[in-house]
Amino acid sequence: MNTQSNKLRDLIHCGIFAAITAVLAQIEIPLPLVPISGQTLAVGLAATILGSRKGALSMVCYVLLGTVGLPVFAGATAGVPILLGPTGGYLFSFIIIAYLTGFYLEKTSFTLPQAMIANTIAMFVSLLLGTVWLKYVMGLSWVAAIAAGVTPFIIPGLIKAFLASWIGINVRKRLITANIMQEYKASA
Template sequence: MNNNNSKLRGLIICGIFAAITAILAQIEIPLPIVPISGQTFAVGLTATIIGSRYGAIAMVCYALLGGVGMPVFAGFKGGVQVLIGPTGGYIIGFILAAYVTGLILEKTKFTLPMAMIANTIGMIITLIFGATQLKIVLGMTWGQALVTGIYPFVVVGLIKAFLASWLGITVRRRLVQAKLIDQTNKRVA
């Protein structure tokens, strides 16, 4: 397969995972300021399956789609006001979280224990970005930002990290066996 076809396939895969993130974002448990949603599960799943580079590109696509007004964020929201609003830090954090999660797996092994570690670190990155923006936008103290933007999400975040790890490793193995992605994530097969 020539390089242009490989790049096109990579972009299509990124688009698919941006769409999966948009769909999972609509699964939510409302909380006063920041809902619990399927977005973070989607970020971990994406990075575990397609790795750092494509995972981060998929999250950039997702953020851009929402930023231009497509209703892809939790609660069918979209627009730049979401990205600069109280919960926008989480969405921006998805990009780095996907990259770091995928990178850890690429530098170690795509196994369930390593995926759990990588996804937990990704979750922490997302929560730090989210709490930081909550603090800035809402004028909270660090204590208030932790209570509002991190503490309620730790236990459910660990559950989502485990599920993203387990499902991601399972799907990834099948995609590698089918030669749809390569083992190194250097290219889309």
Template structure:
């Protein structure tokens, strides 16, 4: 496959995962400050399936779609005000958490246990970044920010980390075996010279 074909295929994969994130964002449980949504599940799936670079690029595409006003964020919202509102820190964190999840897997192995570790670490990072943003965006105290931006998300976050790991690793294997995507070399795999 030519380099140009590979780049086009990679862009298509990123676009597909930006769209999946937009769809899963609409599955939400409203809460007073920040809703529980399917966005973080989609971020974990993108990173577990695509790896660091393409997973992060998919999230950049997603954020850009929302920035221009398309209703891709939770609650079918979009636009710059959402990015500077209470949930903006979580949305920006998707880019970093996708990269970190994929990077961890590329340095270890694309297995369910490693994916669970990577997705759990990413969830913690997203909650930290999002809660810091929430505190300052809404001008609330740390206890209120933690109660509204961390506590309700721990159990759902662990569940989504498990689902992203299990589904992501299995889908990734099938896509590679179907030659729909190329396997990303990991630290433990020997790369042909």
């Protein structure tokens, strides 16, 4: 396959994961400031399946779609006010954690144990970044920010980290076997 075909295929993969994130964002449990949603599951899937650059690019696409007004964020919301509101830190963290998760897997191996480590670390990074943002945007104390932005998300986050790892590694293997995606080769 030529380089242009590979680039087009990569862009299609990124677009698909931006769309998957938009769909999973609508699966939510409302909480006062920040809902529990399927977004972080989608981020973990994107990174585990696509790797660092394409996983992060898919999240850039997702955030841009919401920024320009498509209702892709949790609760079918969109726009700059959402990005500047209580959930903005979590949304921006998706780009970072997709890159970090994929990078970790590229430097170690695309296996279930490594994916669990990567997705669990990513969950805590997202909670950290989102909670810092939440604290400053809402003017909360650290105790209140942690109570609203971390505590309710630990158990669901660990479950989503496991699901993203297990589903992601299995789907990745199948996509490579079907020649729909190329195996990542670390550069020397």
